[in-house]
Amino acid sequence: xxxxxxxxxxxxxxxxxxxxxxxxxxxxxxxxxxxxxxxxxxxxxxxxxxxxxxxxxxxxxxxxxxxxxxxxxxxxxxxxxxxxxxxxxxxxxxxxxxxxxxxxxxxxxxxxxxxxxxxxxxxxxxxxxxxxxxxxxxxxxxxxxxxxxxxxxxxxxxxxxxxxxxxxxxxxxxxxxxxxxxxxxxxxxxxxxxxxxxxxxxxxxxxxxxxxxxxxxxxxxxxxxxxxxxxxxxxxxxxxxxxxxxxxxxxxxxxxxxxxxxxxxxxxxxxxxxxxxxxxxxxxxxxxxxxxxxxxxxxxxxxxxxxxxxxxxxxxxxxxxxxxxxxxxxxxxxxxxxxxxxxxxxxxxxxxxxxxxxxxxxxxxxxxxxxxxxxxxxxxxxxxxxxxxxxxxxxxxxxxxxxxxxxxxxxxxxxxxxxxxxxxxxxxxxxxxxxxxxxxxxxxxxx
Amino acid sequence: xxxxxxxxxxxxxxxxxxxxxxxxxxxxxxxxxxxxxxxxxxxxxxxxxxxxxxxxxxxxxxxxxxxxxxxxxxxxxxxxxxxxxxxxxxxxxxxxxxxxxxxxxxxxxxxxxxxxxxxxxxxxxxxxxxxxxxxxxxxxxxxxxxxxxxxxxxxxxxxxxxxxxxxxxxxxxxxxxxxxxxxxxxxxxxxxxxxxxxxxxxxxxxxxxxxxxxxxxxxxxxxxxxxxxxxxxxxxxxxxxxxxxxxxxxxxxxxxxxxxxxxxxxxxxxxxxxxxxxxxxxxxxxxxxxxxxxxxxxxxxxxxxxxxxxxxxxxxxxxxxxxxxxxxxxxxxxxxxxxxxxxxxxxxxxxxxxxxxx
Numbered sequence: 001x002x003x004x005x006x007x008x009x010x011x012x013x014x015x016x017x018x019x020x021x022x023x024x025x026x027x028x029x030x031x032x033x034x035x036x037x038x039x040x041x042x043x044x045x046x047x048x049x050x051x052x053x054x055x056x057x058x059x060x061x062x063x064x065x066x067x068x069x070x071x072x073x074x075x076x077x078x079x080x081x082x083x084x085x086x087x088x089x090x091x092x093x094x095x096x097x098x099x100x101x102x103x104x105x106x107x108x109x110x111x112x113x114x115x116x117x118x119x120x121x122x123x124x125x126x127x128x129x130x131x132x133x134x135x136x137x138x139x140x141x142x143x144x145x146x147x148x149x150x151x152x153x154x155x156x157x158x159x160x161x162x163x164x165x166x167x168x169x170x171x172x173x174x175x176x177x178x179x180x181x182x183x184x185x186x187x188x189x190x191x192x193x194x195x196x197x198x199x200x201x202x203x204x205x206x207x208x209x210x211x212x213x214x215x216x217x218x219x220x221x222x223x224x225x226x227x228x229x230x231x232x233x234x235x236x237x238x239x240x241x242x243x244x245x246x247x248x249x250x251x252x253x254x255x256x257x258x259x260x261x262x263x264x265x266x267x268x269x270x271x272x273x274x275x276x277x278x279x280x281x282x283x284x285x286x287x288x289x290x291x292x293x294x295x296x297x298x299x300x301x302x303x304x305x306x307x308x309x310x311x312x313x314x315x316x317x318x319x320x321x322x323x324x325x326x327x328x329x330x331x332x333x334x335x336x337x338x339x340x341x342x343x344x345x346x347x348x349x350x351x352x353x354x355x356x357x358x359x360x361x362x363x364x365x366x367x368x369x370x371x372x373x374x375x376x377x378x379x380x381x382x383x384x385x386x387x388x389x390x391x392x393x394x395x396x397x398x399x400x401x402x403x404x405x406x407x408x409x410x411x412x413x414x415x416x417x418x419x420x421x422x423x424x425x426x427x428x429x430x431x432x433x434x435x436x437x438x439x440x441x442x443x444x445x446x447x
Numbered sequence: 448x449x450x451x452x453x454x455x456x457x458x459x460x461x462x463x464x465x466x467x468x469x470x471x472x473x474x475x476x477x478x479x480x481x482x483x484x485x486x487x488x489x490x491x492x493x494x495x496x497x498x499x500x501x502x503x504x505x506x507x508x509x510x511x512x513x514x515x516x517x518x519x520x521x522x523x524x525x526x527x528x529x530x531x532x533x534x535x536x537x538x539x540x541x542x543x544x545x546x547x548x549x550x551x552x553x554x555x556x557x558x559x560x561x562x563x564x565x566x567x568x569x570x571x572x573x574x575x576x577x578x579x580x581x582x583x584x585x586x587x588x589x590x591x592x593x594x595x596x597x598x599x600x601x602x603x604x605x606x607x608x609x610x611x612x613x614x615x616x617x618x619x620x621x622x623x624x625x626x627x628x629x630x631x632x633x634x635x636x637x638x639x640x641x642x643x644x645x646x647x648x649x650x651x652x653x654x655x656x657x658x659x660x661x662x663x664x665x666x667x668x669x670x671x672x673x674x675x676x677x678x679x680x681x682x683x684x685x686x687x688x689x690x691x692x693x694x695x696x697x698x699x700x701x702x703x704x705x706x707x708x709x710x711x712x713x714x715x716x717x718x719x720x721x722x723x724x725x726x727x728x729x730x731x732x733x734x735x736x737x738x739x740x741x742x743x744x745x746x747x748x749x750x751x752x753x754x755x756x757x758x759x760x761x762x763x764x765x766x767x768x769x770x771x772x773x774x775x776x777x778x779x780x781x782x783x784x785x786x787x788x789x790x791x792x793x794x795x796x797x798x799x800x801x802x803x804x805x
Contacts, residue, residue, distance in 0.1 A: 043799070045800065116801060191794050194794030196467075254799075254802050256801030258801070344791055346791035362679060363675045376798065396677045417732065419783050419784075
């Protein structure tokens with residue numbers, strides 16, 4: 001039995017598919033990353049997000065990840081442009097994609113304010129790409145070193161990308177299966193009416209049933225789209241649905257390049273013949289197909305590493321189950337789980353710094369330390385609240401407040417319900433830590 | 448409604464229709480532009496009285512200038528919350544340009560104050576020391592001590608420099624206000640057309656500045672002088688906004704009334720139109736929020752009403768007058784209703800950065 005399975009695995013690992021699919025994915029990924037990096041710079045977000053703020057919300061265990069200096073952060077972005085370009089051209093591909101992964105992830109780790117699932121998606125995909133031979137053709141590498149040219153790549157190298165994309169959709173779909181989304185039509189009942197200036201049908205968005213319709217359709221779309229993309233007969237319809245779905249959400253919500261990233265990513269589900277045709281659109285002629293390396297050589301640790309990444313991806317989104325509270329309220333184990341646009345949450349946080357010697361308590365003006373985006377995110381996320389409290393204690397201690405204790409009165413509203421206290425407003429947050437243990441000072445969320 | 452299940456608490460009703468074009472048109476035509484027009488006239492009057500005072504430098508013309516200042520500054524409270532669009536200059540907003548306080552009177556080595564600028568005859572105002580000019584710079588020069596003494600300073604040998612500086616900073620606010628007022632006539636149509644809810648939309652800008660203005664009232668007009676900031680060991684009554692004229696309570700109350708009116712959609716004449724109140728009420732659970740906001744507005748009003756008649760805000764702070772504490776507390780309690788609860792329900796984007804995509 002075990003032998004049979006291992007034979008099957010062995011056989012699978014050595015199965016090859018045309019390399020056009022993987023190569024096209026590399027090219028599209030490179031182009032997209034180039035565009036989105038340039039867009040980020042053009043919008044002035046380097047300055048706004050990484051240079052101007054005097055404080056950054058680091059990730060637990062990654063406190064050393066800092067912007068350091070403007071020159072440093074600009075260099076990081078310079079590196080991103082260069083590596084994205086190299087990925088696109090397939091020039092020193094391995095080095096480029098490894099560097100891209102490190103640089104991109106570094107930037108994302110600087111401040112959790114700017115956490116977005118689609119940035120995480122880019123990190124994961126670029127990590128996977130480090131292990132894939134995506135430069136075997138239609139690349140400068142294969143022109144310069146003819147021996148790496150190949151019309152075939154291992155099947156698993158295409159499958160893992162498909163799996164990853166399927167995970168994103170299916171987990172996003174599963175996350176929508178909750179009573180708020182399906183039975184209360186929340187948060188779309190709040191978000192859609194704000195779009196009532198949409199041409200022609202805008203007024204419909206104030207109708208409650210439209211929010212329900214969109215909620216259910218969104219859930220069904222996410223849960224089923226990977227399957228309908230895999231099945232050849234439904235593929236073209238599924239792809240049309242992807243374009244419409246991401247088109248609409250992209251128009252409605254301020255979500256940047258994400259719709260484009262997903263729309264172009266799902267192209268990988270098409271046949272390699274289609275990919276070949278698309279590559280030809282890039283004026284590429286199949287010049288050196290005389291000698292092809294088939295089956296491609298397999299370096300054994302690679303499929304093992306990829307399997308490990310895949311398993312981790314399947315498990316990580318479920319870590320919220322380790323915590324007892326309502327995951328929307330506490331947000332413990334919430335990130336890195338493809339929970340996208342799932343709730344309307346907002347908070348107002350007032351911090352009180354107390355001089356333990358004199359007993360005098362002062363009220364902090366958050367905007368003196370945080371930009372608007374940071375304040376908004378911090379005001380509803382307990383881990384950021386405690387981080388900010390630690391920062392305030394240090395800051396005011398330097399300015400003469402004796403052994404400061406910090407408490408916070410945080411009122412948060414979830415899906416349009418009246419706001420209520422998010423955390424125990426009497427707890428001294430300097431005595432609390434931001435780590436993976438359950439935050440007992442978060443108040444219960446009961447309906 | 449097709450699907451009628453779900454818990455009642457969060458499902459009040461189908462949102463009413465709400466027309467943001469009507470809303471924005473009403474705010475522009477009834478709450479914003481007429482107030483800038485009035486302010487523009489008031490500072491015109493102020494300029495005339497100040498020029499008269501500069502030429503005659505007697506107590507009567509000082510009195511007139513003081514009254515004109517007070518009226519203009521009160522009117523400014525009706526406009527200071529509109530720090531977007533035309534009020535957004537290259538180097539700062541109108542509020543920052545003309546409403547910065549507390550003023551720096553005598554500076555330090557690294558930073559000049561009003562008196563140093565006067566002594567050096569530097570009327571260029573080409574610096575970022577906004578706390579040496581604006582409404583509160585004028586206030587200092589007109590109210591710094593009793594009228595007799597003020598007049599004496601203007602009549603003295605150094606008086607000419609003082610006059611020149613006073614006129615320069617008066618002209619500065621007149622020019623800046625006139626510029627914003629004039630720009631509004633062109634900006635109006637853009638303001639109304641930009642009727643979405645994304646970051647940078649008129650609704651978003653109006654709302655953001657409304658909240659900022661409220662927070663400025665709470666943090667700087669009350670919190671700071673009352674010693675509410677961390678690190679302050681005691682209250683600092685001289686940091687109130689109109690310290691020399693003793694008008695802080697009156698002007699800060701006017702400021703609060705503006706916040707209240709902007710939420711309700713009320714003009715200064717008392718007409719109650721389609722405002723944020725109606726906008727919030729039109730959202731899915733908005734009626735609850737409207738009720739709780741109204742209750743808190745009443746508490747803030749009660750707090751302001753409990754302030755004694757015959758003393759200034761800085762005196763009240765010095766004597767630990769309990770109503771100051773009440774005002775602070777009630778403004779603090781107001782925050783969440785105006786800040787997070789409201790933006791959440793209206794679905795307004797307040798930052799340009801990308802959100803989490805689907």
